Amino acid sequence: MESSLPAADFLYWVGAGTVAYLALRISYSLLTALQVWGLGHEPGVGPELGEWAVVTGSTDGIGKSYAEELAKCGMKLVLISRSQDKLNQVSSEIREKFKVETRTIAVDFASEDIYDKIKTSLAGLKIGVLVNNVGVSYMYPEYFLDIPDLDSTIKKLINVNILSVCKMTQLVLPGMVERSKGVILNISSASGMFPVPLLTIYSATKTFVDFFSQCIHEEYKSKGIFVQSVLPFFVATKMAQVRKATLHIPSSDTYVKAAMKTVGLRSRTNGYPIHSLMGAVISLLPSWLYLKMCLNFGKSMRARYLKKAKKN
Numbered sequence: 001m002e003s004s005l006p007a008a009d010f011l012y013w014v015g016a017g018t019v020a021y022l023a024l025r026i027s028y029s030l031l032t033a034l035q036v037w038g039l040g041h042e043p044g045v046g047p048e049l050g051e052w053a054v055v056t057g058s059t060d061g062i063g064k065s066y067a068e069e070l071a072k073c074g075m076k077l078v079l080i081s082r083s084q085d086k087l088n089q090v091s092s093e094i095r096e097k098f099k100v101e102t103r104t105i106a107v108d109f110a111s112e113d114i115y116d117k118i119k120t121s122l123a124g125l126k127i128g129v130l131v132n133n134v135g136v137s138y139m140y141p142e143y144f145l146d147i148p149d150l151d152s153t154i155k156k157l158i159n160v161n162i163l164s165v166c167k168m169t170q171l172v173l174p175g176m177v178e179r180s181k182g183v184i185l186n187i188s189s190a191s192g193m194f195p196v197p198l199l200t201i202y203s204a205t206k207t208f209v210d211f212f213s214q215c216i217h218e219e220y221k222s223k224g225i226f227v228q229s230v231l232p233f234f235v236a237t238k239m240a241q242v243r244k245a246t247l248h249i250p251s252s253d254t255y256v257k258a259a260m261k262t263v264g265l266r267s268r269t270n271g272y273p274i275h276s277l278m279g280a281v282i283s284l285l286p287s288w289l290y291l292k293m294c295l296n297f298g299k300s301m302r303a304r305y306l307k308k309a310k311k312n
């Protein structure tokens with residue numbers, strides 16, 4: 001009887017400590033969200049950084065939305081994607097709507113020999129903002145060894161998701177450092193924050209983008225450069241294979257409007273209030289539980305995809 005009392009006391013204080021810790025973490029998340037999204041502040045981007053903005057993967061989805069938001073801030077745009085037709089169309093839409101100058105570069109980031117062409121096309125431009133947005137995943141969640149065409153998938157994901165971020169930064173950062181100002185926005189993914197089994201290569205490449213961004217930010221912030229790691233959960237785009245936006249799966253326009261409010265304030269962000277809340281909740285889960293839930297979710301998506309593919 002005597003020895004059970006200290007044990008009860010101990011459990012009481014562990015419980016109270018845990019509740020206090022969770023309450024503090026949630027209050028901190030809510031306060032920082034209010035600071036970023038609730039209070040208006042000047043946009044962290046604009047022609048004063050350098051008149052040009054460069055956006056990779058800019059003809060669709062999140063990249064197109066970034067291009068439009070940057071044009072809205074008065075920046076001239078260099079749009080980079082694979083298809084010249086789509087580039088021409090987006091470029092003329094932006095020119096007409098926002099009355100800013102645009103240029104296009106058609107390259108496939110799956111290739112490694114495109115960077116001389118990009119370097120030549122960017123020569124002499126004062127680039128204030130670089131958005132490393134281009135990224136690819138696989139068609140459906142799959143076990144590593146069963147990914148169709150595994151060799152070329154490995155190469156493609158590494159070249160598009162990782163190499164492009166390093167090489168574009170290598171091309172653009174020297175001019176920013178020379179002028180002591182510039183913003184680099186790297187689009188990682190929530191799957192770079194939390195491992196996603198069955199999307200293993202994608203998830204790992206996005207962790208690279210997140211770590212690369214955090215390191216470069218630390219190395220160059222004293223030189224006037226702001227680097228941001230953007231870590232979205234699902235956004236309704238072609239890549240996500242989601243057409244209809246919802247509160248927790250926003251359209252790319254809604255997502256990017258929210259993410260732009262964090263530029264200059266947060267070097268690492270989920271970019272959108274509901275996504276930040278999702279990130280805060282997941283980070284409280286034990287990793288074995290999160291991984292198990294994630295694997296089960298991936299398995300059901302995989303089964304659904306394969307069943308549909310078999311029917312067609």
Ligand SMILES: NC(=O)c1ccc[n+]([C@@H]2O[C@H](COP(=O)([O-])OP(=O)(O)OC[C@H]3O[C@@H](n4cnc5c(N)ncnc54)[C@H](OP(=O)(O)O)[C@@H]3O)[C@@H](O)[C@H]2O)c1
Nearest residue numbers: 057059060061062082083108109135189234235237239240
């Ligand atoms: N959507 C999501 O739920 C989500 C969540 C987390 C992170 N992200 C990240 O956000 C970024 C944008 O994704 P998104 O959903 O907006 O994708 P998306 O709608 O599929 O758009 C991809 C863009 O990249 C271009 N592109 C694709 N492959 C390319 C290549 N090999 N070379 C050059 N350009 C290429 C496409 O244009 P062309 O086809 O004309 O080349 C298009 O403009 C990616 O880095 C992705 O990982 C997305």
